Amino acid sequence: MTTDNQSLSESSTTSGYQPDFLGTETVTVPSDPRLTVLDYTHFSIHQDTERRMPAITAVNIDGATLVTDIERGNNWRLDPRLPAEHQAGEELYARNDIDRGHVVRRRDPVWGERQVATQANADTFHYTVCAPQAGYFNQSKELWLGLEDHVLEHAATFDQRLSVFTGCVFTAEDPSYRGFLVPRQFFKIAAWNRGGELAASAYVLDQGEGLDMILRRGLRPGQEAGEDGPGPFKTFQIPVADVAALTGLPVDQLAAADVLAATLAQRPAFPDVRRRWIELSGPQDLILG
Secondary structure: OOOOOOEEEOOOOOOOOOOOOOOOOOOOOOOOOOOEEEEOOOEEEEEEOOOOEEEEEEEEEEHHHEOOOOOOOOOOEOOOOOOHHHOOOHHHHOOOOEEEEEOOOOOOOOEOOHHHHHHHHHHOOEHHHEEEEEOOOOHHHHHHHHHHHHHHHHHOOOOOEEEEEEEEEOOOOOOEEOOEEOOOEEEEEEEEEEOOEEEEEEEEEEOHHHHHHHHHHOOOOOOOOEOOEOOOOEEEEEOOHHHHHHHOOOOHHHHOOEOOHHHHHOOOOOOOHHHHOEEEOOHHHOOOO
8 A cells, every 4th residue: 555645656658747847837736745646647646545535636738739539438447556445436426416527627638649648538537536526517517627728728828738736625514425425615726837937726616505415315417406406516716825725735836826816916805715706607707817
């Protein structure tokens, strides 16, 4: 068994997340020594073995060399480098309305030479790369999945590269299901090169009441939101520093590069920091500097 932030390499060709990828200052993963690191092709997972899900993931995205015609596949499997009891496998996802939600978006690491891109695609189908998400779809979830696209388009003015950090927000109040605590929220931090300097932006996805209803009342996908159906996913742009408050992870380096800082400086200070969060209904609501 490997612990204490020790990297587990699956093969000699597995590179994992590269901290010097953006061409700015070296951008380290805001991790914790108790997490177990698994390196894959173009990304790394920092697994919380007690919660059996990724506390934070880190992926390098080269928008200029993305390979878009590789078959998606659906071959979900446990990672043999980690004991099965430290992963959330099919026992969590079978015969219910809980999706295997990619924490590293499937297409993000799929770039470069075709053989490498094909391996990256396959690597994203390890159970260590996913977390449970309510199995219904709406605009807010679509926005969450596409945030990297919007930030990448903005970053293309300077350099078509991103490093993205995504993970679960674990709390003791998360609902219990089949022996797992299911996170209600996920965070994402996108980092890019802005004229030679590091820039960053953070987001939260809230599964809201819909997750609780699906877990406790057995609602099916497709029911209307409201009193008798799942509530909407909600997506927020938040100060990068708030990720530390939510997760305990050390995000100081990325917080210092937060493009939202100038906007927040012009707003009044609120006792409830979450009033600083900006709910997103579409890409037009993003503040990217």
